[in-house]
Amino acid sequence: MNIFETENAVRLGDGSVTTPARARYPIGLQRILAPTDLTPDGRKAVEYAVALAECFNAQLTLLHVYDAPGLYDYAQESNDCSLAELIRRNAQNDLDAFWSEIKEEYPRTDTQLRCGVPAEEIVAAAKDLAVDLLVISTHNYNWLTHLIRGSDAEQVLRHAPCPIMVVRKHEHDFVTTTAAVSNREL
Secondary structure (H helix, E strand, C coil): CCEEECCCCEEECCCCEECHHHHHCCCCCCEEEEECCCCHHHHHHHHHHHHHHHHHCCEEEEEEEECCCCHHHHHHCCCCCCHHHHHHHHHHHHHHHHHHHHHHHCCCEEEEEEECCHHHHHHHHHHHHCCCEEEEEECCCCHHHHHHHCCHHHHHHHHCCCCEEEEECCCCCCCCCHHHHHHHHC
């Protein structure tokens, strides 16, 4: 990449103009992975991922990992349809509904559905897709729930092959959602 400096800006070899700091420290995000549990708490991280994908014109992949049915689940199943297939179909339908919403906002979005342990599948998807950034949410569990259940985000942090942005639901925001902008305009 050829860089031609001007007085207040830098002209890149492709003809685009950027600030000197941007040219000095270029960030190239081509693929962003946004794991989601499809709950309202996980929505905020997806909003951040969409904003970053728009900024960098990156491919955004929404990933949903669902648990395999346990023995107790099979004991309750009484219809002809396989329980595992039913759970997979429901997860796919939920992910597709969420995807159609996000795709209206950012068309360069695709999805992946996986079955297994969320932290393991998120790391595997990040490796398989060779993502540049993982944007993940974390729930604000109390200490006892955290002790019993653990944290998928912590496990992903330890094993992910790329940088990670962890988004907490009730923390400082730098991405302004459409609803927040509408409320300010009133």
